[in-house]
Amino acid sequence: MGTSRRVTLNDVAAASGVSxxxxxxxxxxxxxxxxxxxxxxxxxxxxxxxxYVPHGVARALREGTSRVVVLTIEAGLxxxxxxxxxxxxxxxxxxxxxVLLVRHGHHTPQTTQQVLDVIAPRAVIRFGExxxxxxxxxxxxxxxxxxxxxxxxxxxxxxVEHGHTGIVVALPDSESPLxxxxxxxTGHAARSLGIRVPDSFxxxxxxxxCAEAVAAYLTRAPQVTAIAGFSDDVALRVLMALHDLGRRxxxxxxxxxxxxxxxxxxxxxxxxxxxxxxEAHGRLSARLALDLDTGxxxxxxxxxxxxxxx
Amino acid sequence: MGTSRRVTLNDVAAASGVSxxxxxxxxxxxxxxxxxxxxxxxxxxxxxxxxYVPHGVARALREGTSRVVVLTIEAGLxxxxxxxxxxxxxxxxxxxxxVLLVRHGHHTPQTTQQVLDVIAPRAVIRFGExxxxxxxxxxxxxxxxxxxxxxxxxxxxxxVEHGHTGIVVALPDSESPLxxxxxxxTGHAARSLGIRVPDSFxxxxxxxxCAEAVAAYLTRAPQVTAIAGFSDDVALRVLMALHDLGRRxxxxxxxxxxxxxxxxxxxxxxxxxxxxxxEAHGRLSARLALDLDTGxxxxxxxxxxxxxxx
DNA sequence: CTGAAAGCGCTTACAG
DNA sequence: CTGAAAGCGCTTACAG
Numbered sequence: 001m002g003t004s005r006r007v008t009l010n011d012v013a014a015a016s017g018v019s020x021x022x023x024x025x026x027x028x029x030x031x032x033x034x035x036x037x038x039x040x041x042x043x044x045x046x047x048x049x050x051x052y053v054p055h056g057v058a059r060a061l062r063e064g065t066s067r068v069v070v071l072t073i074e075a076g077l078x079x080x081x082x083x084x085x086x087x088x089x090x091x092x093x094x095x096x097x098x099v100l101l102v103r104h105g106h107h108t109p110q111t112t113q114q115v116l117d118v119i120a121p122r123a124v125i126r127f128g129e130x131x132x133x134x135x136x137x138x139x140x141x142x143x144x145x146x147x148x149x150x151x152x153x154x155x156x157x158x159x160v161e162h163g164h165t166g167i168v169v170a171l172p173d174s175e176s177p178l179x180x181x182x183x184x185x186t187g188h189a190a191r192s193l194g195i196r197v198p199d200s201f202x203x204x205x206x207x208x209x210c211a212e213a214v215a216a217y218l219t220r221a222p223q224v225t226a227i228a229g230f231s232d233d234v235a236l237r238v239l240m241a242l243h244d245l246g247r248r249x250x251x252x253x254x255x256x257x258x259x260x261x262x263x264x265x266x267x268x269x270x271x272x273x274x275x276x277x278x279e280a281h282g283r284l285s286a287r288l289a290l291d292l293d294t295g296x297x298x299x300x301x302x303x304x305x306x307x308x309x310x
Numbered sequence: 311m312g313t314s315r316r317v318t319l320n321d322v323a324a325a326s327g328v329s330x331x332x333x334x335x336x337x338x339x340x341x342x343x344x345x346x347x348x349x350x351x352x353x354x355x356x357x358x359x360x361x362y363v364p365h366g367v368a369r370a371l372r373e374g375t376s377r378v379v380v381l382t383i384e385a386g387l388x389x390x391x392x393x394x395x396x397x398x399x400x401x402x403x404x405x406x407x408x409v410l411l412v413r414h415g416h417h418t419p420q421t422t423q424q425v426l427d428v429i430a431p432r433a434v435i436r437f438g439e440x441x442x443x444x445x446x447x448x449x450x451x452x453x454x455x456x457x458x459x460x461x462x463x464x465x466x467x468x469x470v471e472h473g474h475t476g477i478v479v480a481l482p483d484s485e486s487p488l489x490x491x492x493x494x495x496t497g498h499a500a501r502s503l504g505i506r507v508p509d510s511f512x513x514x515x516x517x518x519x520c521a522e523a524v525a526a527y528l529t530r531a532p533q534v535t536a537i538a539g540f541s542d543d544v545a546l547r548v549l550m551a552l553h554d555l556g557r558r559x560x561x562x563x564x565x566x567x568x569x570x571x572x573x574x575x576x577x578x579x580x581x582x583x584x585x586x587x588x589e590a591h592g593r594l595s596a597r598l599a600l601d602l603d604t605g606x607x608x609x610x611x612x613x614x615x616x617x618x619x620x
Numbered sequence: 621c622t623g624a625a626a627g628c629g630c631t632t633a634c635a636g
Numbered sequence: 637c638t639g640a641a642a643g644c645g646c647t648t649a650c651a652g
Contacts, residue, residue, distance in 0.1 A: 008629060019639045024631055032632090034637065056428035057376065058629030060367045061644050067428050070411070078388075086414055099428050101380070101411035104396060118366035118377050118409050119429050207575065236576045243578065263573040265517065266546045268553065318645060329623045334647055342648090344621065368645030371628050 007050045016046040023047070027054070065122045069093055069289050070115055072103045073127040076174065079232060079259035081278045082127065088282025089125075096290055098122065123289035128178060147281070151302045152182055153189035155228055155258055155274050158304050160193050164226035164254060168217065169200040170234045179230060186228070198228065203237050207244070214241035218253070225253060226310065232257035232264055232273055239267050239309065254310035269308030276302040317360045326356040333357070337364070375432045379403055379599050380425055382413045383437040386484065389542060389569035391588045392437065398592025399435075406600055408432065433599035438488055457591070461612045462492055463499035465538055465568055465584045468614050470503050474536035474564060478527065479510040480544045489540060496538070508538065513547050517554070524551035528563070535563060536620065542567035542574055542583055549577050549619065564620035579618030586612040 013020045018039060025033045026043045046052075060066035071089065073082065090100045103115060112124055159167055169186055171179050187197045201217045204210050218224060229235025235257035242249050249255055249269050257264055257273030264271030280299035287294045323330045328349065335343045336353045356362075370376035381399065383392065400410045413425060422434055469477055479496055481489050497507045511527045514520050528534060539545025545567035552559050559565055559579050567574055567583030574581030590609035597604045 006629095009631095010629080020630080021632075021640080022638060025638090028631080030632085036637065039637085053423075053427050055371075055430075055629050057367060057370045057430045058644090059631080060429075061365075061371050061628090061646090062630045062632090064644080066367065075393075083385075090415060099413075099425055101413060101425075101429075103409075103411060105400060113363075115409055115411075117363050119370075119411075120365075120367045236573070240576050263546070263576065266550050266573065267576050268578055316645095319647095320645080330646080331624080331648075332622060335622090338647080340648085346621070349621085365645050368628090369647080371630090371644090372646045372648090374628080 006055065007052050008055065009052070012043065012047050012050055012052050015050060016043045018043060027052075060120055065120050067098050068101055068119055068121040069098055069286070070101050070103060070119075070121045070124040071127060072107045072112065072115075072124060074106060075104065076172070076233070077127060079261040081259045081276045084276075085127075085278035085282040085285075088279035088284075089286050090282070091279075092283040092286035093290075096286070096292070098286075098290065125285055125289060147276075147299060147302075148181065149185040149188065151258075151274055151276055152185035153192075154302055154304065155256055156186055156189045156198075157193060158272070158274075159226045159228060159254065159256060159310060160195060162226075162250075162254065162310055164310075165195045166221070166223035167195070167198045167226045167228055168221065168224045169198050169228050169230060170203045170238050171200050171230050172234050173202050173204050176230070182230060199224075203234050203241070205237075207240065210237050211241040211244040214238060215245055218247075227253060227255050229255065229257045229273075231259055232261040232271065235271055235273065235309075236263060236267065239269075239271060250308070250310050256310050260305050264305075264307060267309075272307045272310045273305050274302055275305045316365065317362050318365065319362070322353065322357050322360055322362050325360060326353045328353060370430055375430050377408050378411055378429055378431040379408055379596070380411050380413060380429075380431045380434040381437060382417045382422065382425075382434060384416060385414065386482070386543070387437060389571040391569045391586045394586075395437070395588035395592040395595075398589035398594075399596050400592070401589075402593040402596035403600075406596070406602070408596075408600065435595055435599060457586075457609060457612075458491065459495045459498065461568075461584055461586055462495035463502075464612055464614065465566055466496055466499045466508075467503060468582070468584075469536045469538060469564065469566060469620060470505060472536075472560075472564065472620055474620075475505045476531070476533035477505070477508045477536045477538055478531065478534045479508050480513045480537050480539050480548050481510050482540055482544050483512050483514050486540070492540060509534075513544050513551070515547075517550065520547050521551040521554040524548060525555055528557075537563060537565050539565065539567045539583075541569055542571040542581065545581055545583065545619075546573060546577065549579075549581060560618070560620050566620050570615050574615075574617060577619075582617045582620045583615050584612055585615045 009020050009023050013023045016023065022035065022039070023043050026035055026040045027047060056067055071086070086102070093100045107126065115121065115124060156167065169183060183200060190197045199221065201213065204213055227235070227238050229238060235255055238255050239249060242253055242255070247253055255271065257271045260273045260275040264273050277300050280297045284294055284297050319330050319333050323333045326333065332345065332349065333353050336345055336350045337357060366377055381396070396412070403410045413421070417436065425431065425434060466477065479493060493510060500507045509531065511523065514523055537545070537548050539548060545565055548565050549559060552563055552565070557563055565581065567581045570583045570585040574583050587610050590607045594604055594607050
């Protein structure tokens with residue numbers, strides 16, 4: 001065994017008695033060439049026998065971009081959405097022989113540029129950017145933006161169906177650009193459901209600050225009977241605050257989460273939430289990044305995971 | 311504006327009136343060359359003025375590997391450990407002008423090979439592999455393995471200090487290769503603490519199955535008064551099972567988690583757990599991957615996050 | 621002290 | 637139907 005020299009196009013060419021160009025043509029199924037079936041077979045067979053795998057770096061230098069797509073994701077956005085999104089993105093990319101690589105942490109134009117300089121990926125996708133850029137993904141058949149609108153509406157409707165009209169949205173303390181969009185959609189949904197447009201307030205991370213914020217808001221707005229979380233994390237903190245304040249859930253105040261992160265089962269009461277399967281969204285992003293046809297993708301509707309908090 | 315052609319070494323050479331080689335030498339501080347200070351300054355200045363950034367792909371083709379390190383990580387290992395580990399890895403790599411890219415999901419030799427073929431990373435690190443490979447990181451000054459042993463011991467000791475001697479380890483349903491190692495260390499710790507070596511049992515994912523498993527184990531082993539979770543996830547499920555079974559925590563049974571994932575605050579009672587800061591471990595991995603000196607890294611000791619479950 | 625040249629492994633006009 | 641050649645942008649012996 002031992003580490004042997006990698007087998008290159010040269011080796012395949014030599015072994016099959018044709019030029020490097022010919023090998024490249026048959027291996028890439030170049031439509032501009034017409035190469036005899038016999039030659040094609042022979043070349044493909046030798047490539048297989050030798051275990052030839054194209055050197056991605058050389059190819060990237062020649063073609064200008066590598067067969068890689070980079071996803072950048074900020075901390076705190078993990079949930080069922082991100083997991084299923086990444087699964088779909090990864091699967092679709094793999095189907096087209098691209099590899100998905102993820103960058104965690106906070107991202108600036110500089111860090112993105114660094115990634116570009118270092119590996120020249122085919123694309124770098126910012127998790128959630130399609131929301132923010134306001135691109136009309138609906139027009140591409142993905143129903144993405146409509147998706148978020150629908151999901152926000154679903155969350156609100158569940159509350160209304162359980163008799164709540166005084167509703168407030170609980171926001172994370174970190175400024176999420178998504179928050180504004182969510183609030184907007186929730187507003188739309190409220191109008192079409194015929195209830196007052198929900199107010200919002202911020203839920204701090206620290207436990208006692210959290211309880212204070214919830215208590216303060218509730219005394220300020222006594223008509224509120226239900227709290228809609230921006231995320232499960234936020235909703236979980238609200239649940240904790242309500243527990244610390246001695247308020248009963250859902251009898252005194254109802255709580256609903258968003259983007260079922262898996263931890264809503266563990267609390268008492270367990271957290272009712274919205275579960276979004278973003279597999280199709282991930283596939284859509286992949287096709288967009290690869291300039292492929294985006295038709296035929298049918299994201300399933302989001303669903304309410306009914307537990308005990310509303 | 312518009313997308314302009316990237317500036318290459320050629321441009322810098324032309325603009326500063328020297329050869330490409332000279333530019334490369336000064337920009338890389340080649341110790342084998344002796345270039346006049348005047349020339350060096352001029353070249354560096356023009357490179358800056360032109361905004362020259364080396365093309366990573368070309369460099370990688372020439373050098374054999376790119377300035378990238380890939381971390382592969384399986385689902386279900388997220389926690390404070392992994393977060394701080396990744397932070398440290400990322401920071402140390404960045405300090406040496408490498409970029410960290412992560413691959414999620416399940417990994418096989420084939421998928422790893424694919425990444426190798428596509429971007430020729432400097433190294434691919436499997437999250438947790440150093441545990442499994444049994445490499446003697448202690449000898450390198452990182453205290454890693456000793457770290458895990460110490461952390462397992464810390465978890466157990468906390469239980470013993472609270473009067474428990476009948477202890478069992480709760481394991482995840484998925485086979486984690488780490489489980490065997492953890493069990494081994496817990497065994498060592500038990501012996502040095504003078505208690506019986508803890509038994510173990512598996513906690514299924516599904517809620518009722520989970521309660522059944524816990525109930526079954528507890529009736530089989532009535533001497534057990536404390537359950538040590540392999541992870542916070544497992545411990546959280548144990549807490550839920552105990553709640554469903556009507557057992558009081560910690561009075562009837564005490565529970566402790568491992569690797570503070572942040573969700574132990576939300577339960578009632580809140581979960582006591584072990585918090586490991588793996589920033590230094592991440593830095594160590596980075597230096598190992600880059601063949602750098604690993605001295606001077608002092609991982610802080612792990613600590614017990616005391617909440618209410620023990 | 622500095623430059624001309626080769627070469628990393630590929631793809632793709634271009635010529636036969 | 638197939639091959640010789642150029643070139644992607646870099647680094648590094650080698651020669652002056």
